[in-house]
Amino acid sequence: MSTLLPSLSTWARNISPSPTLAVDAKAKAMQAAGEDVCSFAAGEPDFDTPEHIKDACIAALKAGKTKYSPTAGIEPLRQAIVDRYAAEYGLKAAPAQVVVSPGGKFNCYLGLLATCSPGDEVIVPAPYWVSYPEMVKLAGATPKFVLADDRTAFRLTPAMVEAAVTPKTKVLILNSPSNPTGAVYSRAELAEIVAVAVKHNLYILSDEMYEHLIYDGAKPTCVATLSKEAEARTIVVAGFSKTYAMTGWRIGTTLAPLAIAKAITELQSQMTSNVATFGQFGALAALKEKEKTAASVKTMLGAFDRRRKNLHAELNRIKGVSCVLAQGAFYLFPNISSFGLSDVEFCSRLLDSEKVAAVPGSAFGAEGYVRLSYATSDEIIAKGVGRLAKFCGSL
Ligand SMILES: Cc1ncc(COP(=O)(O)O)c(C=O)c1O
Numbered sequence: 001m002s003t004l005l006p007s008l009s010t011w012a013r014n015i016s017p018s019p020t021l022a023v024d025a026k027a028k029a030m031q032a033a034g035e036d037v038c039s040f041a042a043g044e045p046d047f048d049t050p051e052h053i054k055d056a057c058i059a060a061l062k063a064g065k066t067k068y069s070p071t072a073g074i075e076p077l078r079q080a081i082v083d084r085y086a087a088e089y090g091l092k093a094a095p096a097q098v099v100v101s102p103g104g105k106f107n108c109y110l111g112l113l114a115t116c117s118p119g120d121e122v123i124v125p126a127p128y129w130v131s132y133p134e135m136v137k138l139a140g141a142t143p144k145f146v147l148a149d150d151r152t153a154f155r156l157t158p159a160m161v162e163a164a165v166t167p168k169t170k171v172l173i174l175n176s177p178s179n180p181t182g183a184v185y186s187r188a189e190l191a192e193i194v195a196v197a198v199k200h201n202l203y204i205l206s207d208e209m210y211e212h213l214i215y216d217g218a219k220p221t222c223v224a225t226l227s228k229e230a231e232a233r234t235i236v237v238a239g240f241s242k243t244y245a246m247t248g249w250r251i252g253t254t255l256a257p258l259a260i261a262k263a264i265t266e267l268q269s270q271m272t273s274n275v276a277t278f279g280q281f282g283a284l285a286a287l288k289e290k291e292k293t294a295a296s297v298k299t300m301l302g303a304f305d306r307r308r309k310n311l312h313a314e315l316n317r318i319k320g321v322s323c324v325l326a327q328g329a330f331y332l333f334p335n336i337s338s339f340g341l342s343d344v345e346f347c348s349r350l351l352d353s354e355k356v357a358a359v360p361g362s363a364f365g366a367e368g369y370v371r372l373s374y375a376t377s378d379e380i381i382a383k384g385v386g387r388l389a390k391f392c393g394s395l
Contacts (some may be wrong), residue, residue, distance in 0.1 A: 011138055018130050019363035020371075023347070027357035038384030039357040040372040043179070044247040045330070047303075049282075050296035053244060056285030060278040069274040072265045073100030077280050080287040081253055089222040091231075097261045100283070101268055102275050104209045104239035104252030109135045111235040111254060112171065114263040115203045116141035120170035125156050126365035127333065129179045129207070133365075141170065145365050150335050153324050154181035158192040165196070171203045172196075174223060177210040177328020180364045180371040182308075184214060184328040187221045194223060194230045203260075204234040209252075210329040212243040212297060215305045218327040224255065232257055235264075242329075243297060244286045251275050251283045304330050307374040307381055314385040315372075318392050330375040333361065337368030339395045346370065353394075354387040 007013070020043055027039040072078065078095035085091040101107045108131065116122060118140035124132050126147040136143040146164045148156045161172065174193070176185040185193075197204050206223035214220050224234040239252035254264055274280075286293050308326070315323040315334050323334035336346055343360035347370060350356045361369030374381060 014137060015134055020130055020359050023351075023357055023359045026351070030351075030355065035355055037351075037355045037357055038380050038387060039376065040374070040381075040384060041357040041359055042373045042375050044375060045242060045245040045300060046375050046377065047245040047296075047300050049244065049246050049249070050286075050293065052289050052292045053246070053282045053286045056289075057278050057282030060281030065278045065281055067277060069277040069280060071269040071274050072098065072261070073274065074277065074280050074284070077284045077287075080284055081255070084287055085222065085255060089225045091222060091225050091255075093255055094258070097255055097258055099254040099256070099261055099264045099268065100275050100280060101252050101254065101264075102272050103250040104207070104237055104241060105131055106250075106268075106272070107237040107239065107252040107254045107264075108132070108205065108207055109138065110264045110267050111205045111237060111256070111260075112136060112139040112141070113267050114260055115171050115205075115235070117170075119168060121166060121168040122171045122173060123161060123164050123169060123202075124173050124365075125175065125178075127154060127178070127180050127361060127369070128173075128365050129175060130363055132173055132175075142168075144169070147366060149366065150322070150324050150333075150369075154178065154183040154326075154333065155185055155189060156193060158196050161193055161196045165200045165202070169200060169202055171205055173205045173207065175207040175209075176221065177214055177326075179210065179329055180331050180359070180361075180366075181324070181333040182326025182329045182331045183324075184218050184326070185221065187219070187226070190221050190223060191226050194226050194234075197233065198227070198229040202233070204230065206234050206236050208236055208238045210242055211238060213301065213304060213330060214328045215301075215308060216327050220328075235260055240283050240286060244293065245296075245300065246283070246286070249276075249279050249282065251279060303378075304374065307376075307378060308332070310378070311372065311374050311381050311385060314382075314389075318385075318389045320392055320395075330373055332372050332374065333366075333369050334372065335369055336392075339392065341395065343367055343370055350388065350391050354391045356384050356387050356391070358388075 078098040211220040
């Protein structure tokens, strides 16, 4: 006997699953079944968490740090986060402005929940990280996409932002370095865009998750440091996942004006409470044991940079493919529109025929591109790009 149950909620029915996790899961399932897959789908470093960070977590666990912590995080960690913003960017803030949450993804969502009401609009630069549109919708607001393609190296101009503002606009999302394109805005470019947000009295959600994965001598910009007006309206999200190879730990950070940090803490207190307490001690070691951490980050960055350059050179050697050399994160976003296939079809056939996993650009709001993550070994990159060249040659 089947029972006809009421429908699931609006939220559940309207959410789209993460296409990046889906491609990664399919590639992993094929690998588990013994297939020789070259995956460019990963959204996480292929390195392990540095030992001293793990050791600090284990010591905390053994010392009984197994109870609830304050919702916004243990005091020494929030202080260490404030200290690092002061050291890296000259930004003065108080620990009460910091909220430690279960992953930067949740920090972003809480930032939107704290600022958006039903009917509001949020400007989302495209190509965008897949979670932004869904988070905006889950906050009851509407995403307004503004696409910057490879002709501007995937960077918006202030005029493009200005044209997207309506009386309903509440928040502007920024993400530099970007997932999926790796694009890095200069400080001057960000200052001009932020001036548009100030002019229209918008909040800014600046997702700086990849701030330390940056190459060619480019410098990251903490958007809150651009002006006093920027500081007063910017929610800065960052975290431990990408810089310290800690994706599974689920630890992200928010630095926001006091009233917003308070609202975010209250929202978090009713949803997840604190990040696993012993994990926070690992994060604290990442910030406190500076020399060891810097050595690990340097090794990872060196590998990412080498792979970035190799992959970029190989991609541009393939007839019909053109690729901007991105300066950040661990992604390249080549244009494959010359082949006359949709990006979804391209990726699906590439996986089936050559066993190469890539994520279609349309998952990020940009048709005609694919996202390739180089957070994988030099061997896989060399083999995978060879197969990609063969595939493109067959089209
Ligand atoms: C742009 C961007 N922001 C935030 C996150 C969230 O990171 P996490 O929740 O793993 O800390 C990611 C992870 O893929 C990302 O790519």
